[in-house]
Amino acid sequence: MSTPDDKQPVKKISIIVSKGSLDGIYPALIMANGARMEGIEASLFFTFFGLNALANKTLDHLKVSTVGNAALNMAMPMLGLPITMPFPTVVGAIPGVSAFATHLMNKEMEKLDIPPVREFLELISDSGGKIFACKLAMDMFKLKKEDLMDRVDAVLTVGQFYEESAGAGTHILFT
Amino acid sequence: MKKTIAGTEVDVNEEGYLTDASQWNEAIAAAIATEEGIGALTDAHMKVVRYLREQQAKGASLTIRSMGKSGVVTTKELYDLFPGGPLKKSSKIAGIPKPVGCI
Numbered sequence: 001m002s003t004p005d006d007k008q009p010v011k012k013i014s015i016i017v018s019k020g021s022l023d024g025i026y027p028a029l030i031m032a033n034g035a036r037m038e039g040i041e042a043s044l045f046f047t048f049f050g051l052n053a054l055a056n057k058t059l060d061h062l063k064v065s066t067v068g069n070a071a072l073n074m075a076m077p078m079l080g081l082p083i084t085m086p087f088p089t090v091v092g093a094i095p096g097v098s099a100f101a102t103h104l105m106n107k108e109m110e111k112l113d114i115p116p117v118r119e120f121l122e123l124i125s126d127s128g129g130k131i132f133a134c135k136l137a138m139d140m141f142k143l144k145k146e147d148l149m150d151r152v153d154a155v156l157t158v159g160q161f162y163e164e165s166a167g168a169g170t171h172i173l174f175t
Numbered sequence: 176m177k178k179t180i181a182g183t184e185v186d187v188n189e190e191g192y193l194t195d196a197s198q199w200n201e202a203i204a205a206a207i208a209t210e211e212g213i214g215a216l217t218d219a220h221m222k223v224v225r226y227l228r229e230q231q232a233k234g235a236s237l238t239i240r241s242m243g244k245s246g247v248v249t250t251k252e253l254y255d256l257f258p259g260g261p262l263k264k265s266s267k268i269a270g271i272p273k274p275v276g277c278i
Contacts, residue, residue: 034277037239039259113238113278123240126250127261 011169012041014161019175020049022062022102022117023069026109028175029053029120036127044124045161047134051141054133054148059117063102066092077101078108118149125151132156132164181206192266192273196231199270207268213257216268220256223248227269237262238278 013035017028028044035042052058066072067089074081077100091097106116115123125131133148133155145155156164165172178187181202186194191207193199201216204224208216216224226247230237239262243250257264262274 030277033239036254037260037262113236113240113276115240115278119240123243123250126243127239127254 008169010035010040010171012043012165012167012171014043014045014165014170014172016045016047016161016172016174017050017053018048020052020058020062021065022105023064024175025050025053025062025117026114028173029117029124030114031173032124032129033120033127036124036129041128042124043130043132043164045132045134045156047137051133051137051143051148053117053121054131054152055141055143056147056149059121059149062117063098064105066098066101072101076105078104121149121151125153130164132161134158134161190267190273193270194272196228196270199228203270204268207270211264211267212259213264213268217256219248219252220265220268223253223256223265224269227265227271231269231271236276237266237274238276240278 013031015028015032017025019025032042032044046054052062064072064077066077066087069087069092072087072092073083074085074087075083076087114120121131130153131151133145133152135155135157138144138155145152176187176189177184178191179185183198183200183203185198185203188194191210193203201221205216208214208220213220226245227237235241239250239253242248242253242262248256253261253265266272266274
């Protein structure tokens with residue numbers, strides 16, 4: 001039986017981003033921005049390689065992974081070839097191929113008005129979304145807060161992240 | 176379907192968006208703004224509304240990013256002016272279709 005409670009709107013999403021490739025990070029950014037556009041609170045918690053999206057030295061140079069990415073096919077880097085044709089891992093390993101695939105994908109995203117990572121984080125921050133970095137991963141990668149882009153709200157422990165996510169209507173997603 | 180907003184009969188879809196932008200006027204905008212919990216429309220609101228109508232008339236696809244870059248309003252201001260769904264609510268008040276994009 002459906003009750004009015006079943007229709008409780010999503011009030012907040014907390015997204016944990018653990019992947020550091022372009023294709024690992026964009027979905028989280030798109031979902032967070034989309035939430036804010038719907039009036040849903042959003043926070044992003046970057047951990048492990050997800051920190052690549054926050055570190056000033058890496059965030060403007062994120063790449064599509066062309067090696068060991070079984071889902072990648074010849075259509076995906078916008079080569080216009082059939083989606084059924086796998087992207088050979090051997091080709092993906094050739095220097096420059098990942099950069100080229102990334103370039104093609106970035107071009108396609110720009111056409112859809114999807115901003116580059118830095119601008120996207122600024123957009124989410126301006127919209128009231130929160131950006132957090134994982135303390136443990138920071139320690140592991142020897143990163144300091146000043147190594148991260150200026151829109152990072154705080155470096156949090158796992159416990160603080162869960163506290164931050166408190167409240168009925170919050171959904172926590174892991175990517 | 177038909178709906179009377181601010182004394183004018185207009186065509187709307189099931190979500191209350193005007194289906195004919197030419198039926199819009201400022202009194203309708205004010206009535207929708209009240210309904211959406213935005214309150215009284217200021218000059219800053221109207222600047223956004225008019226910009227949206229211009230862009231819509233040109234056939235441009237509207238995104239939150241393009242709004243922030245328009246020079247009319249910053250992203251922060253847009254969220255402050257139309258809390259709870261900046262692009263959706265401002266489009267509804269502007270009498271244009273609900274934006275379909277994800278960005």
